[in-house]
Amino acid sequence: xxxxxxxxxxxxxxxxxxxxxxxxxxxxxxxxxxxxxxxxxxxxxxxxxxxxxxxxxxxxxxxxxxxxxxxxxxxxxxxxxxx
Amino acid sequence: xxxxxxxxxxxxxxxxxxxxxxxxxxxxxxxxxxxxxxxxxxxxxxxxxxxxxxxxxxxxxxxxxxxxxxxxxxxxxxxxxxx
Numbered sequence: 001x002x003x004x005x006x007x008x009x010x011x012x013x014x015x016x017x018x019x020x021x022x023x024x025x026x027x028x029x030x031x032x033x034x035x036x037x038x039x040x041x042x043x044x045x046x047x048x049x050x051x052x053x054x055x056x057x058x059x060x061x062x063x064x065x066x067x068x069x070x071x072x073x074x075x076x077x078x079x080x081x082x083x
Numbered sequence: 084x085x086x087x088x089x090x091x092x093x094x095x096x097x098x099x100x101x102x103x104x105x106x107x108x109x110x111x112x113x114x115x116x117x118x119x120x121x122x123x124x125x126x127x128x129x130x131x132x133x134x135x136x137x138x139x140x141x142x143x144x145x146x147x148x149x150x151x152x153x154x155x156x157x158x159x160x161x162x163x164x165x166x
Contacts, residue, residue, distance in 0.1 A: 005124050005133055007090075016164030023166055041088050041135070043160035050088055050133065052124070077126035081099030083106055 001034075001054055003082070004061050006073035010047035019049055025068035026051075033060045033067075084117075084137055086165070087144050089156035093130035102132055108151035109134075116143045116150075 008014075019042050026037045036054040043049075051073065055061035058076045065072050091097075102125050109120045119137040126132075134156065138144035141159045148155050 003124070005126075005131075019164060020166055040166055041086070041160075041162045042164040043088075044163040046160055048088075048160050077124075077129055077131050079124045080127040081102060081125040083103055083123055 001056060003079040004053050004055055004058055004076050005079055006051045006053065006061065006065075006076040008047075008049040008051070008071060008073050010049070010071075013045050013047045014042065014049065016042055016044055022069045022071060023051075026064055029068035030064045033064050035060050035064045037061075037064070084139055086162040087136050087138055087141055087159050088162055089134045089136065089144065089148075089159040091130075091132040091134070091154060091156050093132070093154075096128050096130045097125065097132065099125055099127055105152045105154060106134075109147055112151035113147045116147050118143050118147045120144075120147070 023040055030037060034056050037051060039052045041050045053061045062072050106123055113120060117139050120134060122135045124133045136144045145155050
């Protein structure tokens with residue numbers, strides 16, 4: 001298992017309620033992939049979403065987003081250090 | 084006070100120890116700015132650093148980085164929702 005930060009960019013911005021709903025779908029879908037979406041942070045006006053996730057690998061994290069709501073991240077980074 | 088996520092991109096990658104040292108300098112410098120650097124996540128190979136910070140505004144968060152070590156973020160996003 002590793003920790004990953006993914007970044008979504010949504011042109012035109014994004015509503016908090018839509019992100020919250022998508023996150024609930026992630027939580028419902030993640031079990032079969034061995035993934036745990038931990039936290040997210042949103043800049044609604046800029047359309048930026050950051051998701052912190054524990055996953056076996058980046059593909060598994062993306063697979064949850066794809067199955068849950070189809071909004072796959074634009075970037076995903078394996079976290080090698082944190083503090 | 085608001086919450087912000089900043090993103091640094093360092094060409095050629097970055098070492099965890101260097102980020103940890105810079106973060107310690109942030110913590111030492113932030114008091115006079117009313118800023119609180121909360122967490123950071125690093126992808127050493129990609130040279131990506133994400134910093135979660137509470138600050139009166141984005142300029143104050145940047146001022147701490149500038150005074151502490153000079154490595155100002157490439158992007159900073161005001162967080163309007165999180166979960």
